[in-house]
Amino acid sequence: MSGPLASLKVLDFSTLLPGPFASLLLADMGADVLRIESPSRMDLLRVLPPHDQGTSASHAYLNRNKRSLALDLKQAEALEIVRALVKDYDIVLEQFRPGVMERLGLGYEALKAINPRLIYVSITGYGQTGPYKDRAGHDINYLALAGVASYTGRQDSGPVPLGVQVADVAGGSLHAVVGLLAAVIARQHSGVGQYLDVSMTDCSFSLNAMSGAGYLACGVEPAWENQVLNGGSFYDYYRTRDGRWMSVGSLEPAFMQQLCAAFGRPELAAKGLSLELKTALQIEFEKRSFEELCELFAGVDACVEPVLSLSEAVEHPQLKARELVSQVPRGDGSTQAQLACPLKFSQGLPEPRHIGVAVGAHSDEVLAELGVSVQRIAELRQAKVVG
Structure with a gap:
């Protein structure tokens, strides 16, 4: 099985969670995802505990089925390699602050001139415009500014720090995938790509859905435990005699x-x-x-x-029947248990190929595909253009 997205090729410049989760979904559905990584500035997700055989479990999961090309984007030769790759790729996914890719000469307008069919996706905390566009932030900040935290919590203790990164995943990742696939469909008719500006705060704001609709149309302000679905009714969690x-x-x-x-x-x-x-x-x-x-x-x-612990959820008969845990090859003949792709296609999805790989694990392979000679690859490595 090749997967429904086997025709798509993705250049992924993102790190941490939002972009990698988006490209994980694409890779699981068959897309050819190539990560462009710095050989000297490590993606911090690679060192996030816990570790399995010396590898971050989070990194191994979020970057499965993806290849890695290590390039020092501060060097002109590396930029030329990216420009050569863009000619044959469908999508660029990046997660830098606004303006960074433009300063590198890899912004949308520059790459569109090389490949007019290119779909270019930027995921940021606050978007490409507005007074906060250059401001740093994390999941908790985006949910706070989007109003979500103002009614997700308890009256006596305030907002709750969620264990799941809602703004990163439901905000950034999933909206990015929906948007870029819509752009792919549009390109089938127009023949040209387009630019997609994904703000995790914007998308988190849209997740207000019912409460936002009630406020904007009727002026009903949501607050902690004042609505049917946020603890203001019997719809809630209940403690048992033994503290569960x-x-x-x-x-x-x-x-x-x-x-x-x-x-x-x-x-x-x-x-x-x-x-x-x-x-x-x-x-x-x-x-x-x-x-x-x-x-x-x-x-x-x-x-x-x-309310199940994660270890209990893994063993629940419903989740087991849905095959939500997958054994993914490590590359040494063994496998690592990972969360499986939750999407069920009648024609199936390709089997997982490998966990997240080392930085630059596929550099030689990718450069060879571009027609770069073995001698030239060695020279690029010597100059530390390629890692």
């Missing part, structure tokens, strides 16, 4: 009735979405252990599920 947690999402009357009936308290369903129901449910949950509650709701279709 259960999730309750029984919003519809039929589910609410089954929830209350499971506790032997069918009369509670008459309380609707009220906080009074929430208080009553807290008492019922705290009467029982986590195991008792899992058994109680195992056969009840009431939108009640246990």
Whole structure:
């Protein structure tokens, strides 16, 4: 199987999480992704713990199925190599601050002149325009400025630092993939590429979805625990007798009735979405252990599920049935367990080829594909143009 994106070739200049997660999805779907990495300035993701056999597990996952070409972009010869590559590539993905690629001579206008079909994607914290365009930031900052943190938390403790990087992944990565694939479709009709400006803050702002719609149209300001879905109703997490947690999402009357009936308290369903129901449910949950509650709701279709640790989630029969863990070749004959691509195509996806590789692992291979001689490659290495 070659995958639905086997016809696409991607030059990936990104580091850390947002860009690499986007290009991981592309690579998993069959795209030929070539990372352009600095031979001297390491992607910090490579040293992020924990490590498996000396390799960052995060890096090994986020960069699987990708090749690596190490180039010192401060040297003219390296820039010429990039320009030669661009002639044969569909997409450039970069994550520098605004203006960096232009100063290198690798901005959209410069590369479009070489390949008019090129689709150029820039992922940044705040976008290419506006007073914050040159400002540094991280996931927590983007969610804060986008308004998301103002109603994601508790009244007595404030906003919650999320364990999942929502702005980076749901904001930057996924929107970038959606946008660039839309540009690919448009190019099929027009024959020309285009530039895509992806701001993680912009995309996080759009994730306000229902609360944002309510505020803009009706002036209803969301705040901690004042809405149905953010703790302002019985839709919430409940502590068990032994200190574990259960999730309750029984919003519809039929589910609410089954929830209350499971506790032997069918009369509670008459309380609707009220906080009074929430208080009553807290008492019922705290009467029982986590195991008792899992058994109680195992056969009840009431939108009640246990809060699992990651180790428990990996072993859950639903996730196992969906084959969400994949064994990916390391390159030495062994494999590493990784999160699998969650997309299910009727024609399937190609098997994972390898985990993330060392910096410049494919430099010689890529240069040879460009027609560079073995002697010239050696000279470029000697000059530290190539790593």
